[in-house]
Amino acid sequence: MPGVPHQIAPALQTIQPLASLCSMLPSNDYFLVGGCLRDALLGLPIHDLDIVACCDPTELAQQFADRHGAPWFWLDRDRRLSRVLVEHDNSCLSFDFAPLRAAELIADLAARDFTINSMALGLHSSLANDELIDPHDGLSDLHHSCLRMCGPRSFVADPLRILKGIRHAVALGFVLEEETSQAMIHNGWRLKHVAVERLRKEIWTTLAHHAAENGLQILAATGVGAIFWGEGFDDRLERLVSRLRQCRQSWCQLVQDHSVVAGWLVEDVEPDLPREVMLIWTELLSVIDPTLPASLAEDWRFSRRARARIKGVSSLSRELVAELCRLPRRPRLLTLWARKHGLDPGDLLLTAVTRCNDEQLGDLMSWIPLAGEAQQLSPVDLVDGAWLNAKLGIPFGPEVGEVMELVREQEFLGKVIDRQSAEDFLLSHWLGIAEK
Secondary structure (H helix, E strand, O other): OOOOOOOHHHHHHOOHHHHHHHOOOOOOOEEEEOHHHHHHHHOOOOOEEEEEEOOOOHHHHHHHHHHHOOOEEEEEOOOOEEEEEEEEOOEEEEEEEEEOOOOOHHHHHHOOOEHHHOOEEEOOOOOOOOOEEOOOOHHHHHHOOEEOEOOOOHHHHOOHHHHHHHHHHHHHOOEEOHHHHHHHHHHHHHHHHOOHHHHHHHHHHHHHOOOHHHHHHHHHHOOHHHHHHOOHHHHOHHHHHHHHHHHHHHHHHHHHHOOHHHHHHHOEEEOOEEHHHHHHHHHHHHHHOOOHHHHHHHHOOOOHHHHHHHHHHHOOOHHHHHHHHHOOOOHHHHHHHHHHOOOOHHHHHHHHHHHOOHHHHHHHHOOHHHHHHHHHOOOOOOOOHHHHHHHHOOOOOHHHHHHHHHHHHHHHOOOOOOHHHHHHHHHHHHHHHHHO
């Protein structure tokens, strides 16, 4: 297609650091490739720009970083792949520099994952007067919302592209071309040999999207869901979609009523894992097998913190939700009760609202204004071992812990509210025992 499509030029020309880079080019052997062109054509925000060169572009990348006072670092020294992070319009743009993967540009583009990512644009002083290089008709596939692999060995070269393709289909609302879908089915087994850190990031990104229901459907259609989570994934697909929808609808209502909840949902449990995605992961896998969230979090090397929180959420039964609804409304009690059951207060409430009945929902909603304070508390016991030893003669050791647990249970019942009432309860309780 001669000339640059009109959607690209305005989008690229607004990126001042890119114009700055073009003014530094020592030759015409540099090209903009991949996702940034796709996003420009679709009218989407551009955050990442990939530059390939017929030579080693490292020196240019370092000079570009120096000009903008930006950090430069290696992504893969052996492949001479490096990155520069440049501030632009209150955001951070990522410029990746790499040599061609093949002897020439056309062969480099053929080795990429999908046709919509295999377009290139020559970088010169003007971004508006050059030809879009599109040997695989990626522009046509963009216009038809079609996701097509570049070649029959695309998923053999990198099986993770299967998950990337599912992510693209979900994020862009594209349909998998038939041969591409069949190739995903045929090569899905290769995902078992991909590092779990790479797998989980793609899955998390797909689950985070508002169209994640479509992602579940594609995971089932390509057989990937069954590869990761067993045949129960396909058998319970309808329930998985229903559970996902129920969680999202419950949280959407919470956000409307209590805006603070929006912050809870996006809070990172670990890098690339927001709380919302952790909870969705746990809820969906629990539909397949209640033990699966915790075991797979271990196998997929989640952080210790994430594993502990997933285990806590998995253990939250409807009976415990009912017990939570009966607690007196005090932030301290929410913290103590959540800690007792291995739960974070925010995780507790966000999960409970998806497992409660209509009558309980109002009770749970009344906890939301108190949860922020509860999450910041580190409550201490109302009585300590020294008092128990001095006043009641209880020896230091396990018995002290048992008595403190008794006091906490009285707090949960609303019969103890402070140190004085705790001491009064214990004195009365021990006197009663002594009289018997």
